[in-house]
Amino acid sequence: MSNHTSIHAVGSPEGGAEGRHYLRFTPGQRVLHAILMSTFLGLALTGLPMRFSSAVWSVRFAHAVGGLAAILFFHKFCAVILTVAFLVHVGDVLYRGLIRKEKGIFWGPTSLIPQPRDVMDFYAQVKWFLWLGPKPNFDHFAYWEKFDYWAVFWGMVVIGLSGYAMWFAPTFALHIPGSLLNVALVIHSDEALLAVWFIFAIHFFNTHLRPGSFPMDLVVFTGQESEAEMKAKRQLEYERLIAQGQLQTRQTGPTDPWLMKIGRTVGAVALAVGFILLWLTLTAYFRK
Amino acid sequence: MNTGRRILALVLLAVPASRAQSTACLSCHGTEGMQDSSGHSVYVDEARRKASVHGILACTDCHASIKGYPHPEHVQRVECAKCHPGEVTDVGAGVHANASAQPCLGCHGQAHEILRVHDPNSPVYPLNVPRTCGACHGNPDLAKKYGLSNVFSLYLDSIHGFALSRDGLLVAATCSSCHGTHKILSRKNPESRTYKANIPGTCGSCHAGPEAAYFGGVHGQNLRAGNLAAPVCTDCHTAHQISRPQDAEWQMKTSATCGNCHKGRFATYRDTFHAQVSALGYVEAAHCWDCHGIHQILPASDPQSPVARANLVATCGRCHTGANPSLVSYQPHADYRNRRSNPTLYFSALFMNLLLWSVLGFFALHTLLWGIRAGFHQHNNNAHREN
Numbered sequence: 001m002s003n004h005t006s007i008h009a010v011g012s013p014e015g016g017a018e019g020r021h022y023l024r025f026t027p028g029q030r031v032l033h034a035i036l037m038s039t040f041l042g043l044a045l046t047g048l049p050m051r052f053s054s055a056v057w058s059v060r061f062a063h064a065v066g067g068l069a070a071i072l073f074f075h076k077f078c079a080v081i082l083t084v085a086f087l088v089h090v091g092d093v094l095y096r097g098l099i100r101k102e103k104g105i106f107w108g109p110t111s112l113i114p115q116p117r118d119v120m121d122f123y124a125q126v127k128w129f130l131w132l133g134p135k136p137n138f139d140h141f142a143y144w145e146k147f148d149y150w151a152v153f154w155g156m157v158v159i160g161l162s163g164y165a166m167w168f169a170p171t172f173a174l175h176i177p178g179s180l181l182n183v184a185l186v187i188h189s190d191e192a193l194l195a196v197w198f199i200f201a202i203h204f205f206n207t208h209l210r211p212g213s214f215p216m217d218l219v220v221f222t223g224q225e226s227e228a229e230m231k232a233k234r235q236l237e238y239e240r241l242i243a244q245g246q247l248q249t250r251q252t253g254p255t256d257p258w259l260m261k262i263g264r265t266v267g268a269v270a271l272a273v274g275f276i277l278l279w280l281t282l283t284a285y286f287r288k
Numbered sequence: 289m290n291t292g293r294r295i296l297a298l299v300l301l302a303v304p305a306s307r308a309q310s311t312a313c314l315s316c317h318g319t320e321g322m323q324d325s326s327g328h329s330v331y332v333d334e335a336r337r338k339a340s341v342h343g344i345l346a347c348t349d350c351h352a353s354i355k356g357y358p359h360p361e362h363v364q365r366v367e368c369a370k371c372h373p374g375e376v377t378d379v380g381a382g383v384h385a386n387a388s389a390q391p392c393l394g395c396h397g398q399a400h401e402i403l404r405v406h407d408p409n410s411p412v413y414p415l416n417v418p419r420t421c422g423a424c425h426g427n428p429d430l431a432k433k434y435g436l437s438n439v440f441s442l443y444l445d446s447i448h449g450f451a452l453s454r455d456g457l458l459v460a461a462t463c464s465s466c467h468g469t470h471k472i473l474s475r476k477n478p479e480s481r482t483y484k485a486n487i488p489g490t491c492g493s494c495h496a497g498p499e500a501a502y503f504g505g506v507h508g509q510n511l512r513a514g515n516l517a518a519p520v521c522t523d524c525h526t527a528h529q530i531s532r533p534q535d536a537e538w539q540m541k542t543s544a545t546c547g548n549c550h551k552g553r554f555a556t557y558r559d560t561f562h563a564q565v566s567a568l569g570y571v572e573a574a575h576c577w578d579c580h581g582i583h584q585i586l587p588a589s590d591p592q593s594p595v596a597r598a599n600l601v602a603t604c605g606r607c608h609t610g611a612n613p614s615l616v617s618y619q620p621h622a623d624y625r626n627r628r629s630n631p632t633l634y635f636s637a638l639f640m641n642l643l644l645w646s647v648l649g650f651f652a653l654h655t656l657l658w659g660i661r662a663g664f665h666q667h668n669n670n671a672h673r674e675n
Contacts, residue, residue: 062568131661173615191640212662
């Protein structure tokens with residue numbers, strides 16, 4: 001009982017409608033994450049049976065969904081949507097940074113670009129892990145969030161390019177040696193496996209399952225978080241916004257309960273699918 | 289056969305006499321329900337006997353030991369060899385020599401009602417042969433006793449069995465097409481039609497085209513050179529449960545069949561996309577024979593081979609529209625474990641493996657420490673709040 005209330009007090013996203021709430025993710029960012037999340041799950045669901053094609057569950061899944069033709073179609077379908085989302089995102093970032101000259105895109109506390117501060121943050125965090133220092137405070141993006149972003153960014157480029165090379169093999173072979181298609185499969189499947197394991201184990205924990213966010217951080221679905229949560233997780237940002245007199249501009253209305261319900265459902269499904277795939281792939285990988 | 293004809297001619301000359309004689313026999317044996325002292329029926333259905341292939345013979349032509357009436361209760365066994373000496377010798381040399389006291393009747397039916405082979409009611413009429421053999425070979429107990437698999441049901445579900453039972457094709461292979469008729473020998477006997485080295489010839493007696501192609505390829509040439517490890521028809525197609533080659537289910541099994549001998553090549557094939565998607569039931573994905581051919585399998589060094597360098601664009605192009613000389617440098621058997629033969633692939637795989645485990649290892653530790661530390665942190669916070 002006491003535990004339950006205390007989690008809310010620390011600042012769970014489920015803290016309800018009381019108190020002030022601040023915007024963390026714009027609707028555009030949330031839509032982008034939703035597309036990324038659903039296509040990633042789709043790609044993993046259809047790609048992993050190919051990677052572990054000799055596993056019993058792969059064959060059963062393939063038969064259940066209508067054979068490899070269906071799997072391959074869905075895989076390519078998700079890939080194209082994700083590619084478009086990726087290009088729109090890169091275009092948007094470049095447009096805002098280079099043409100509209102928005103501040104804070106390529107450098108500064110709100111930028112996703114790794115900066116010297118991130119190295120210091122990592123050092124302080126490890127010291128905290130080992131009881132050698134105080135709990136560090138973070139600004140808009142912590143170093144592990146930046147790693148998440150760039151891991152996915154690099155992953156999409158590498159997996160995407162190698163995937164399209166195999167999809168359009170004869171055309172690609174006009175520009176690269178055909179023997180690199182062998183390499184493409186190795187890169188595609190190993191990088192994808194890394195992405196799947198990273199997301200379903202590390203990202204899930206860092207973002208949702210760690211004490212303070214458990215069982216789910218709904219901010220990426222609702223876009224907003226409570227004042228208490230913001231202070232606990234991003235104290236530097238909170239203080240910086242007060243100092244800049246901009247905290248008011250970030251304040252939003254109370255969280256829509258309907259949005260929270262959707263977020264909780266979608267998040268639970270994603271977590272469940274992720275853990276099942278994590279378990280199936282880990283056992284298949286080490287059984288080989 | 290010639291002997292048989294000669295005897296038949298002699299018998300025909302004596303027809304009037306034998307008719308009178310048979311009438312005498314039938315005065316007793318024509319009575320329905322007549323039994324000997326041990327209860328066996330000794331009744332002869334004269335109408336059926338007359339309709340049989342032996343209808344023209346007199347009783348004593350076969351029951352030669354009976355000279356008059358009354359005759360002894362125990363009469364000598366009828367010797368079919370008297371007219372059919374070749375056939376009886378053949379049966380005696382084969383696996384059915386000791387099958388029963390009267391092996392002939394086991395296949396040809398009731399002694400007094402034997403029909404011509406071409407008569408659709410004969411048990412050895414082609415369409416009836418499997419059922420006749422199956423009377424014994426479809427019996428699971430017998431199959432177990434002699435270490436035979438249940439060949440009868442396998443045959444019935446095969447392409448040959450369906451051609452026979454469903455389409456009534458007289459050219460469909462029956463048991464005797466492969467095993468012979470009277471002189472059925474064990475497949476371990478080098479003279480047997482089903483001895484490994486003789487199988488291509490046996491199947492080739494109908495499938496002449498595949499036989500010629502087979503002997504043109506490496507498997508056939510090896511067999512001809514005396515290498516009994518070389519595969520014959522049945523190694524790939526099986527002996528009894530032979531499927532239509534167009535059957536997807538059968539096609540899905542073929543690569544593993546080649547892999548029984550070509551273990552290394554099969555292992556490297558399984559690493560590739562072709563094998564991965566094939567394992568998921570995508571029958572269109574390349575199997576061994578899609579690239580290497582079917583019966584006339586030739587080494588890549590042979591300019592006729594579909595996997596000869598000069599033919600690769602055409603071979604790959606059968607599936608991959610737009611195949612070009614660069615595309616065919618793709619290695620369908622690339623071995624990422626072999627640094628010498630595939631250095632680029634080897635180091636790519638090594639790099640990806642290192643990347644995978646260093647990133648996951650680093651973050652696993654990071655996550656573990658975080659989990660422990662954050663757990664303590666939250667516990668302390670809660671304690672503070674409650675105070």
